[in-house]
Amino acid sequence: MEIIKALSIGALFGIGLYQLLRRNVIRSAIGLVIISNAVNLFLLSIGAYDGVVEAYAKAVGQRSDALPQALILTAIVISLGGFAFVLALLYVIAARYRTGDSDEVKGLSH
Amino acid sequence: MNDALVISLIACAVGASVAGVFTASALGHRIPTRVMGWLLAIAPAIVFVALLAQSPAVLAGQTLSWSVVWIPSLGLHFSLLLDGLSLLFALLVSGIGALVVVYAGYYFAPKHGDEKPGGENGGPQSRTTPHSRFSNTDARFFLYVLLFMTSMLGLVLAGDVITLFVFWEGTSITSFLLIAYKTKDEEARSGAFKALFVTGGGGIALLAGLLFASAISGSTDLATILRSGDALRNDAWYPVMLGLIAFGAFTKSVQAPFHFWLPKAMTAPTPASAYLHSATMVKAGIYLMARLYPALGNTPMWFWLLIVTGGATMLLGAISGLRQSDLKSMLAYSTVSQLGVLMMLIGKESPSAFKALAIGVLAHALYKGALFMIAGIVDHGTGVRDLRRLGHLWRVMPWTFVVCSIAALSMAGLPPLFGFLAKETLLAAELEDVLPRLIRIVLPGITVLTGALMLAQAASLTLDAFVTKPGTGWPASRLGSDDTRDMPNLHAHEAPAGMLLGPAILAGLSLVIGVLQPETIASLLASTATAAYGAKVKVSLELFHGVNLPLILSGIAIALGVVLFTLRSPIRGIPSVPALNMNLIYDGVLRGLDRAAEVVTRTQGGRIRIYLAVILTTLFALVIVFGELWRVFDGVALPDLSRRLFDEPLSVQTALRAFSLLLAVAASFVSIIIRRDLLAIIALGSSGLAVAVVIALEPSPDVALVQAVVDVLTLVVLVLALSRLPRAQRKRAEGLNGAGAQTRNVLLAVAGGAMVTVLCLYAFASRPRTSLVTPYYEQNAKPLTGAADIVGAIVVDFRGFDTMIEITVFSMAGIGVFSLLRYAMKKRETAGLPTEGEIEPDLAALLQRPLPPTITGIDGVRTSPFIHALAYIALPLSFVLAIVQTIYGHDQPGDGFTAGVTLSLGVGFWYVVFGYDETRSRLRFLRPGLLIGAGILTVMAGSIAPVFLGGGFFSPFDFGAALGLPLPKGFYVSTSFLFEVAICLVVLGAAIFIIDTLGHPERDLE
Structure with a gap:
């Protein structure tokens, strides 16, 4: 399972990277989301305990590790905020440079 | 432990700051510049006296030192040291400094009804100064000079190589500022840059070399380094270390082939040239090498490096000097020559060489400082510095002529002036048996030639400027048009007494030392030579030791000099050899740097x-x-x-x-x-x-x-x-991706x-x-926070402070999106479309209003009634979900974040389905700013409230239980609940900001 997980996370990261490097800025934005998904999965997977039940006080059995979960919970929301900001920037750029092509975004005086 | 050293540095710093203060203060404008010069000279004068007060102890062989911890973590100390070598240089720096400051007061003071000389003042503002008040540009000069003096004193008094380096760089920078004093002059700027480029590069090499020395000897302390001479000389890195340090010293002390910056530095005001570029700063390299001689000297590499460089510099400077028509350039080249002599002397490991070094340093500082000031007086009095246009000046400037003659006699090395003794001891040192045979023949030969050239130059600048008619001594090929030749003398006038004071004292000292041979000077020089050499050196100032080889050679030099002087016109007519020109190489290096930068930036x-x-x-x-x-x-x-x-x-x-x-x-x-x-x-x-x-x-x-x-x-x-x-x-961007x-x-x-x-x-x-943290959370979640959901407990309780900051960040992102795109809103206002606050929030009327037939969703797409119905259901449903999640989130899946995002989704759905305008008008009660503010205030109130209720900041507290509220099972009005509500509000507010801004129909942009 761990090998599959590692391969999947690697694949997600690679795909995200590829998207990020494209000229179409919307695809770059998509790449950013995929990368943050990959990173969140990675963080979730390195918890100390492989749980079989939820991390609730009353649950019986081996609970999943609550610490990384709490960390990525806020991370997910924060990355949404950051992502929205990136989109706003893209929007401003598109309006200023009249393009959706990152290669045409050159110089500052427009 | 010597306070006088510190006092001297402080005094200089104070003087510098006084000038700086006057830059801005109105008081400065009420004081004549001449008076200001006298006032500012107090600082160096105090230093000079303080040093004199210390001199008996130093002359008795004591070494005074003082140290304070600077950066303890790096083991750095700021330390000072005063021995014979430092004393001579420090006395020169402070003594000549005082004279130069007084002199500069007169130099900058405009004559009545006249402009300042040669445009030496900085900018147009000084020209508008109506009379001889102390102006801002004058203050700038005094500030730089006094800062330089502080640096130079620090350099020669440094007892630690890092301290030394810091002051070394200080002199480079102040020198740069003074050369570029006429900031509007292209030539001055390029000259200043050239000087900084060369000496700054040398400074970096010097630092590296000094660090080598510190690493090998184990300390940055100068005394320690000087004691570990054997370790340094035997180290494998010795050649590199010596090379680096010598490079620093050679660039600073204008040794060939790095001498080329000095003539270009003559754009500095003449007082600065006299002070920095002849008497003191350019001797910093000499000081450094003399200082490090006990540690690094006495090896074949040291010997050949210094002898060859010094000898070449000596001859090169002397030959080039005679060809110069500009007074200051001629003096600059003779300075180069003299510095070559001094550098050469350090190369030799004999007491007589160091004796000659000490005498040479003093003699040169005295006569060259005086001559530079004379050049300034001539420039000041006539407005001309060109030897070809000067002449007959002795009639109008008799006193200047007298002083100039004395100084020039010393430069020429004629008895009974001090300069004669300098040349005698130099020749004696060169003829010693310890030297290789070749050297014993070549060096005196060069020295005789140099001495002759010096005499010719000294004679030329005295006689050609003051006695003969303009144009004498120059071949017709190098004379310009005739009409302006006699012009300058029409306005020429004698310098004021105060201006003559400096050169007179310096020239007078040359004469007094030569004639009276005072014992104190002899012991001062002996102590200098001893400190540099590391063993006892005796110095006698007696001019004649009977007829011996040096005296004969000296006679030859004088005779040859007279011949050269007579033949100066044809010699100057010889076209200059387009030999290895360092200026061309320098330009090439700069061009290369530009090109390299261009290539590098091309990758961007x-x-x-x-x-x-x-x-x-x-x-x-x-x-x-x-x-x-x-x-x-x-x-x-x-x-x-x-x-x-x-x-x-x-x-x-x-x-x-x-x-x-x-x-x-x-x-x-x-x-x-x-x-x-x-x-x-x-x-x-x-x-x-x-x-x-x-x-x-x-x-x-x-x-x-x-x-x-x-x-x-x-x-x-x-x-x-x-x-x-x-x-x-x-789409186009997508298609443009090449295969590569x-x-x-x-x-x-x-x-x-x-x-x-x-x-x-x-x-x-x-x-x-196993985790150290998780078990603690698992065990304490329920008892401490009342939350069965451990993740929720961590988020809103154990790490509550963290979460509070995180939701603040999230709200910032929302506000950021809003403000980034705000200009879109502004355009909308100018377009006359309804904006927030213009429509009456009559909710009832709005709800009763029938849907307009052409409701379009986002991007102008018409949406079906079925979707409308879904949206109507979705929004209230999301409210219910959110409420349930905030209430029971601490025991069940879900929390404030989920609640907030779920709500935002409901709202976002509306934006997509009904379009921007319709949604804004229907959901007016959703004010994002208000929501964020309410959320953050809630979390702050909820976290601070427990402090007043017997808990701590962010400690859990159940308000519901405390008040005895009848609440359904599993619902606690606790701090956790408040936090969840706050998170929900903030997330909703920020999300609405984002959706609202991005969903805004920006018609103007399409």
Whole structure:
């Protein structure tokens, strides 16, 4: 399972990277989301305990590790905020440079 | 422990700051510049007296030192040291400094009804100064000079090589400022840059060399370094170290081939030239080499390096000097020559050489300082510095002529002046038996020639300027048009007494020392030579020691000099040899730097993707190389991994996990290959949902919920943004990806993916199997916070402060999006369309209003009534969900984040379905700013309130129980609940900001 997980996370990261490097800025934005998904999965997977039940006080059995979960919970929301900001920037750029092509975004005086 | 040293430095600093203060203060403008000069000379005068007060102890052989801890963590000390060598230089620096400051007061004071001389003043503002008041530009000069003096004193008094280096650089910088004093003059700026480039480069080399010396001797303390001479000389790095230090010293002390900056530095005001570029700063390299002689000297490399460089410099400077028509340039070249002499003397390891060195330093400072000041007086009095146009000046400037003659006689090396003694001792040192035979023949030969050239120059600048008629001594080929030749003398006038004071004292000292041969000077020089040489050196100032070889050679030099002087006109007519010109090399180096910069910047094509690719490649390379990723699986990890992979029982959960992971990857991959952006976004959404399933199977329901709703919201935001970016251009950009770029991107992506896979495997294999933190949370979640949901307890309680900051960050992102795009709103206002606050929020009327027949969704797409109905249901439903989640989130899956995002989704749905205007008018009560503010205030109130109720900041408190409220089971009005509400409000507010701004129909942009 761990090998599959590692391969999947690697694949997600690679795909995200590829998207990020494209000229179409919307695809770059998509790449950013995929990368943050990959990173969140990675963080979730390195918890100390492989749980079989939820991390609730009353649950019986081996609970999943609550610490990384709490960390990525806020991370997910924060990355949404950051992502929205990136989109706003893209929007401003598109309006200023009249393009959706990152290669045409050159110089500052427009 | 010597306070006088510190006092001297402080006094200079105070003087410098006084000048600085006057720059701005109105008081400065009421004081005549001449008076200001006298006032400012007090600072160096105090230093001079303080040093004199210390001199008896130093002359008795004592070394005074003082030290204070500077940077203890680096073992650095700021330390000062005063011995014979420092004393001579410090006395010169402060003594000549005082005279120069007084002199400069007169130099800068404009004559009545006249402009300042030669445009030496800085800018136009000084020209508007009506009379001889102390102006800002004058203050600038005094500030620089006094700062220089502080640096120079620090340099010669430094007892630690780092201290020395700091002051060394200080002199370079103040020298730069003074050379570029006429900031509007192109030549002055380039000359200043040249000086800084050369001496600054030397400074860096010097630092490296000094660090070598400190590393080998184990201390930056100068005394320690001087004691570890044997270790330094025997070290394998000795040649490098000596090379670096000598390079620093040679550039500073204008040794060939680095001498070329000094003549260009003559754009500095003449007082600065007299002070920095002849008497003191250019001797810093001499001081340094003399200082380090006990540590580094007495080796063949030292000998040849200094002898050859010094000898070449001596001859080169003397030959070039005679050809100069500019008074200051001629003096500059003779300075170069004299510095070559001094450098050469340090190369030799005999007491007589160091005796000659001490005498030479003093003699040169006295006569050259005087001559430079005379040049300034001539310039001041006539407005001309060109020897070809000067003449007959002795009639109008008799006193100047007298002083000039005395100084020139010393320069010429004629008895009974001090300069004669300098030449005698120099020749005596060169004829010693200890030297190799070749040297004993070559050096005196060069010296005789140099001496002759010096005499010719001294005679030329005295006689040609003051006695003969203009143009004498110059071949017709080098004379300009005749009409202006006699002009300057019409306005010429004698210098004021105060201005003559400086040169008179210096020239007078040359005469007095030569004639009276005072014992104090002899013992001062002896102590200097002793300190530099490291063993006892005797100095006698007696001029004649009977007829011996030096005296004969001296006679030859004088005779030859007279011949050269007579023949000066034809000599000057010889066209200069286009030999190795260092200025050309310097220009070439600068051009090369420019070209290199151009080539480097050419790689920055402005394409962001390329930058990103370069950055990522570098990052991967760094991680792989320094993380040693190929060695990660050495030993234990792999068998363990494979065992876990194959031994794991194939449960439904495992299969599901694997399936959803695969789904996530596949959906992401689809987002690459699919052509339409909208579909790619939907693929991304599926991928995110699959990730949510993986998380849910962890099992981690809270995070899975957040992931799911955030994923959908991301989708909404992306779709909103998509409608703002011109489709045609997006498509075009996609089509423009070349095959090469594709391949590069694929390679980078594969490399990045592989690297992350390896990192993951390594992390999974080596992760700790027990946690120190989690068990604590598990045990204390319920008892301490009342929350059964451990994740929720961590988020709102154990790490509550963290979460509070995180929601603030999130709200900042929302506000950031809003303010980035705010100008769109402004355009809307000017377009006359309704904006927030203009429409009456009559909710009842709005709700009763029938739907307009042409309600269009986002991007002007007409939406079906069925979708409308869904939207009507979705929003209230999201409210219910959110409320349930905030109330029961601490025991059940779900929390404030989920609640906030769920609500935002309901609102976002409305934006998509009903369009911007309709949604804004219907949901007027959703004010994002208000929501964020209310949320953050709630969390702050909720965290501070327990402080007043017997708890601590952020400690859990159940308000419901405390007040005895009748609440349903499982609902606690506690701090956790308040926090959840706050999170919900903030997330909702920020999300609405984002949706609202991105969903705003920006018609003007299309």
